[in-house]
Every structure is written in C-alpha cells, then in structure tokens.
Amino acid sequence: MADKGIYTKRNDGRKMTEVRPMIAKVGVVPSADGSAIFETGKTKAIAVVRGPRTLHPQHMQNAQTGILRVNYGMMPFSVEDRIRPGPNRRSEEISKVTEWALSSVVDLSEFPNTVVDVFIQIPQADAGTRVAGINAAAMALAHAGIPMKEMVSAIGVGKIDKTLVVDLDKYEDSEFHDAEGSTDIPVVLTSRSKEIALLQLDGKISIPEFKDVIELAKVACEDILKVQMEALKNVNGEDKDNE
Amino acid sequence: MVKEKRQIVIPGEVVATGNEFLPGDGAYRDGADVVAGRYGILNIFEKHVRVIPVSGAYYPRRGNTIIGTIVDITFNGWLIDFGGAQNAFLPVAEVPRYINRNELREFLDFGESVVVKVWDVKSRGIDASMKMRGFGKIDGGMIISVSPNKVPRIIGKEGSMVKMIKGATGCDITVGQNGKVWISGNSAEKEISTKKIVEFIVENTTITGLTEKVEKFIKGLGMNVDTVEIVAENTDGSPSRDDSGESENMEDKE
Numbered sequence: 001m002a003d004k005g006i007y008t009k010r011n012d013g014r015k016m017t018e019v020r021p022m023i024a025k026v027g028v029v030p031s032a033d034g035s036a037i038f039e040t041g042k043t044k045a046i047a048v049v050r051g052p053r054t055l056h057p058q059h060m061q062n063a064q065t066g067i068l069r070v071n072y073g074m075m076p077f078s079v080e081d082r083i084r085p086g087p088n089r090r091s092e093e094i095s096k097v098t099e100w101a102l103s104s105v106v107d108l109s110e111f112p113n114t115v116v117d118v119f120i121q122i123p124q125a126d127a128g129t130r131v132a133g134i135n136a137a138a139m140a141l142a143h144a145g146i147p148m149k150e151m152v153s154a155i156g157v158g159k160i161d162k163t164l165v166v167d168l169d170k171y172e173d174s175e176f177h178d179a180e181g182s183t184d185i186p187v188v189l190t191s192r193s194k195e196i197a198l199l200q201l202d203g204k205i206s207i208p209e210f211k212d213v214i215e216l217a218k219v220a221c222e223d224i225l226k227v228q229m230e231a232l233k234n235v236n237g238e239d240k241d242n243e
Numbered sequence: 244m245v246k247e248k249r250q251i252v253i254p255g256e257v258v259a260t261g262n263e264f265l266p267g268d269g270a271y272r273d274g275a276d277v278v279a280g281r282y283g284i285l286n287i288f289e290k291h292v293r294v295i296p297v298s299g300a301y302y303p304r305r306g307n308t309i310i311g312t313i314v315d316i317t318f319n320g321w322l323i324d325f326g327g328a329q330n331a332f333l334p335v336a337e338v339p340r341y342i343n344r345n346e347l348r349e350f351l352d353f354g355e356s357v358v359v360k361v362w363d364v365k366s367r368g369i370d371a372s373m374k375m376r377g378f379g380k381i382d383g384g385m386i387i388s389v390s391p392n393k394v395p396r397i398i399g400k401e402g403s404m405v406k407m408i409k410g411a412t413g414c415d416i417t418v419g420q421n422g423k424v425w426i427s428g429n430s431a432e433k434e435i436s437t438k439k440i441v442e443f444i445v446e447n448t449t450i451t452g453l454t455e456k457v458e459k460f461i462k463g464l465g466m467n468v469d470t471v472e473i474v475a476e477n478t479d480g481s482p483s484r485d486d487s488g489e490s491e492n493m494e495d496k497e
Contacts, residue, residue, distance in 0.1 A: 033300040142254055192278065235298070
C-alpha cells in the first residue's frame with residue numbers, strides 16, 4: 001500500500017499486532033464458586049462466578065435449562081474522572097453482549113430452573129475492558145466447574161487512521177486526535193472451533209480491511225488462550241494430588 | 244493419542260483421540276476426538292474418559308452423604324437445602340420409621356438439619372434417603388461449612404483423617420460431601436478444638452505430609468493422637484453417626 005497514513009508508530013512502542021502484556025490468575029476470590037483476574041497492560045478485570053443456584057424471581061426460571069446472567073460494571077475509581085457507580089447504558093450493553101458471547105459455550109442444560117451469575121468488575125480501565133472482562137469471565141466459569149464446550153478468548157482490534165492495530169489502549173482509542181476517530185472492533189473467538197462468539201463495530205472500516213481484522217484477532221486470541229490456559233493449569237490452593 | 248493421565252484439562256481441550264475412547268462425565272465426542280467439557284482432572288480408565296471437577300460448586304452424585312436444612316414441607320416429604328443448585332427431596336417413605344403424613348413437622352421441622360444420602364440425581368432435582376445407618380436428624384453439636392473440594396482431604400484415605408480427629412478429640416464428626424461438617428461432642432471445648440483441626444486441614448490441603456502436620460497440630464492443642472485405635476474400636480452405638488461421610492472418598496474412584 002502506498003499511503004501508510006500518519007499512525008506508523010505506536011505510542012507505547014508495541015508492534016501493530018502486539019497484545020499488551022497479560023497477567024491471568026484464577027481463584028482470586030476464595031468465597032466464590034469460581035473467580036479470575038485478567039489484565040492486559042493497565043486494564044484489569046475481575047470476574048466472579050456464583051452458582052448454579054435457584055433463580056428468583058420464579059417467573060424468570062427456564063424449566064429446560066439454567067440461564068447465564070452477567071453483570072458488568074466499572075469501579076468508580078477505574079478511570080481518572082470518577083464514574084458514577086451503578087448500571088448505566090454502557091454497562092447494561094456490555095453485560096448483555098458478554099452474556100450472549102459466553103452463552104454460546106456454556107451448557108447449563110443439566111441445571112434447569114437455575115442461574116449462573118457472572119460478575120465482572122473493572123478496577124482499572126485503559127480501554128478494552130469488555131474483552132478483558134470476557135477473558136476473565138471465561139476463566140472464572142471454567143474455574144467454577146461449569147460445563148463448557150470450549151473456552152473463549154477476546155481481543156479488540158482497531159483502525160487508527162489507515163493502520164490496523166491490535167489491542168488498543170485508551171490513548172489510541174480515544175485520545176489520539178490527529179486522525180479521524182478510531183475504529184474499534186471487539187472480537188470473541190471460541191477456543192476449539194474458532195467460531196466468532198461476539199463481534200461489534202464502532203467506527204467505519206472497508207470490507208477487505210475487515211477480513212484482515214478477523215485474521216489479526218485470530219492470531220491474538222491464540223496468545224490470549226495460552227495465557228488463560230496457563231493460569232487454569234497452575235492453580236494454587238487446589239488439590240492436584242492426593243498424596 | 245492420550246494425554247498424560249492425571250492432569251488438569253481445560254474446556255475445549257482434546258484429551259484423547261480415537262474412536263475406542265468413550266466420553267463420560269465432563270467429556271464429549273467431536274469427530275475422532277474426545278474433548279473436555281469441563282475444567283478438572285483428567286481420568287482415563289479402560290478407555291473411559293472423565294473429567295473430575297477440582298473446584299467450583301458442589302454437584303451431588305448418587306451415594307453422597309450430604310448435610311442440609313429443611314426449607315419446605317410438602318404433603319409427602321421435606322425439601323432440604325444443602326447448598327447445591329436445587330433442593331433435595333426427602334420423601335416420607337425414605338424415613339426409617341412411621342410418620343403420620345399430617346404431622347410431618349413432628350419429625351422434622353423447618354430449620355432443622357439432617358444427614359441424608361443422595362439416592363438419585365435427576366435434572367429435576369435430587370432425591371434423598373435416610374434409610375441407612377448413619378443418617379438421620381441432627382441434634383446438638385455444630386455444623387461448619389468448608390469448600391466441597393476440600394472434603395476428600397478432611398476424610399483422608401479410607402477415613403483415616405476422620406478417625407484420627409475422632410480419636411484425638413472424642414468428638415464425632417460427620418463430613419457431608421457438600422462441604423458441611425457436623426461436629427458433636429460432650430463439651431463445647433472439645434467441639435471447638437475439633438473445629439480448629441478441621442479448619443487447619445482445609446487451610447493446608449495442598450501441603451505434602453498433611454497427616455503428620457495435623458498430628459502435630461493436634462498435639463499442639465494439648466491432645467493425644469495415640470488414642471486412635473482405642474476409640475476407633477469403641478463404637479459408641481449412636482445410630483446417627485458412624486463414619487457416614489467416609490464411605491466415598493471422591494479421589495478414590497479409579
């Protein structure tokens with residue numbers, strides 16, 4: 001391509017396709033049935049799973065299967081200006097899309113009339129919180145022993161000026177003003193069948209570029225899956241051996 | 244192709260390849276592959292592939308001993324909350340004595356606790372029974388909650404740990420697979436020491452040589468561990484106890 005645009009070097013020195021350094025850990029909330037923390041760069045997400053447990057109110061119960069209920073929220077101090085706690089338009093949307101993405105892999109048919117609650121909290125936000133939340137939630141669900149067909153991994157791919165960029169941070173997402181507003185595409189991929197469990201698009205992008213975005217997301221998700229699996233395989237405080 | 248036998252597997256991970264393998268609990272077949280459908284320890288026994296959970300909520304299995312509380316009384320039985328996804332149902336017919344159907348509360352009232360056996364696990368809920376030795380109503384003592392995943396450690400190999408605690412403290416302890424432990428002794432002090440020992444085990448499940456550490460801890464509390472044999476033989480004839488939680492060490496299924 002002749003014109004590379006103005007965004008040729010990333011602010012934090014990463015390669016265009018490089019994911020921020022990741023830290024993942026399960027079992028961070030011992031009182032829960034399952035829990036996990038997932039960090040990419042400065043973004044942190046904690047997910048807690050409780051259940052399956054009886055669902056109230058009763059009219060929400062499904063006699064054929066258990067249901068998944070996701071609650072996403074950012075902590076008041078997670079960004080520089082205080083966020084008013086409690087549900088808002090954005091958190092409701094993210095809760096819902098996370099629920100849909102995770103529903104495609106969890107199988108709650110063994111637990112009719114019950115609910116599995118997933119609580120996602122963001123103690124520190126630096127863009128990409130919904131994908132970090134989904135990564136943490138997938139680990140927490142596995143840790144809670146919920147039957148799942150496979151895992152999910154999530155990544156945000158974006159376009160700044162004319163460059164495709166993997167895992168945008170806050171600067172790239174909303175503070176880089178030299179070019180037209182950036183495009184952000186969160187992608188959730190399942191670990192085994194490599195199906196897309198969630199795809200959102202904020203901004204504009206051409207069809208050929210969009211295809212590249214999916215390829216970039218697939219590569220990045222492999223790395224994320226490795227981190228997730230590593231965390232799940234090296235659990236401390238669980239009975240690995242029986243002496 | 245088979246993965247190493249005792250290792251942690253993650254949902255979606257291929258654990259065995261070949262049509263001769265039979266996917267069991269926590270595993271499913273996809274083409275020639277057998278894939279983990281749950282997070283846990285891989286267990287392959289004679290081509291039968293299972294994934295045994297290591298964390299998370301308690302899932303009842305047939306034959307488990309559970310300790311729960313009466314939360315509802317229906318026309319023909321009781322509903323027991325034991326901390327699982329659904330409540331367990333204890334029918335009148337599964338109680339080893341005559342009960343007047345109009346006066347179910349006479350035998351078990353709301354809020355009272357019971358030790359029961361899981362008789363059947365269906366998707367609708369689970370059925371419980373009280374019809375065997377070691378099961379019945381709980382009166383006296385204390386119930387403490389621990390993580391269901393730590394239960395095999397409290398029980399020990401073939402009930403060794405439970406026997407040791409019983410011998411040292413003189414208290415009866417019944418361990419429910421749902422993570423409830425009933426401690427009953429003749430003095431509150433003894434019960435509290437027993438509770439401390441159980442909590443010590445739960446906090447130290449991952450260390451090696453747990454039995455010795457527990458012995459040391461018991462001695463630190465000023466009790467003698469060597470009384471094990473004497474007390475183990477001395478079955479006190481109390482009908483509602485007798486090692487009921489020990490029959491099924493969850494790790495012992497191979």
